[in-house]
Amino acid sequence: MEFQDLKNAIKYPLSDVKMILLLGAVLFLGELVNEVHGNDEYSTILKAILTLVALIMSVLEAGYLFKVIEETTQGSESLPKFSNLRDMFLHGTKEIIVTFIFILFPMIEIVISAYFFSLSKITHNLGELNWGYAFLVLGLISIMIIGFILQGVILNMVHNRGSVRSAFHFGSIREKMGNVGYKNLLLTYIIAFVTFGSLILFFSDAIKNIPFVGVLILMFFIEPYLLLFNIRILGLVDR
Numbered sequence: 001m002e003f004q005d006l007k008n009a010i011k012y013p014l015s016d017v018k019m020i021l022l023l024g025a026v027l028f029l030g031e032l033v034n035e036v037h038g039n040d041e042y043s044t045i046l047k048a049i050l051t052l053v054a055l056i057m058s059v060l061e062a063g064y065l066f067k068v069i070e071e072t073t074q075g076s077e078s079l080p081k082f083s084n085l086r087d088m089f090l091h092g093t094k095e096i097i098v099t100f101i102f103i104l105f106p107m108i109e110i111v112i113s114a115y116f117f118s119l120s121k122i123t124h125n126l127g128e129l130n131w132g133y134a135f136l137v138l139g140l141i142s143i144m145i146i147g148f149i150l151q152g153v154i155l156n157m158v159h160n161r162g163s164v165r166s167a168f169h170f171g172s173i174r175e176k177m178g179n180v181g182y183k184n185l186l187l188t189y190i191i192a193f194v195t196f197g198s199l200i201l202f203f204s205d206a207i208k209n210i211p212f213v214g215v216l217i218l219m220f221f222i223e224p225y226l227l228l229f230n231i232r233i234l235g236l237v238d239r
Helices: 003-015 017-037 044-073 085-123 126-158 170-180 182-208 214-238
Strands: none
Touching (some): 017 214, 044 126, 044 214, 126 170, 126 214, 170 182
């Protein structure tokens, strides 16, 4: 990765501000669904409709981000159009399924840790509490490792027209990661952690507390901008 790539990724999301706002609308819709589900004043039908719409839009968003990586590796310098919804929905569905399969094991570890934590509160057994911490640490480590590997998985899918089978061709994935460079992939991973981690830990609450516009700024600009920025970097290191 070169400094020029970072400059490119910083400017890239601003090539079409409308797309930032559109992705922001999807994030805002997800936040709205959470708020509605937490309030008993709204009807079950309204909750179901909003959840369905949010789910469809989330799949399209995943498909669009896949399209961003795909076109970046092909040399595109501007954001792709939000078009060909069928293909975007298909690619988004595949990416979500693949991601779910990969993170299933660490999620099971975290569920087991929650079980031991709950059990220790009832029995006051130190051994069960320690097992809870052990499975929690294992789960978090597994998520970090799999998150790193998923970069290679997605890139391999991009070069195989989104094929789900290519997500499990581990020889090709290893070769792809080697060609891109493990240091480059580690750097893109660290950048994603730093940008989103600093936002969540230090800035998101402060931004949300800005009267009237805080949540809108966060959801409609900052978060979608960072999504596109990080996805662009992944595509550039492959290109």
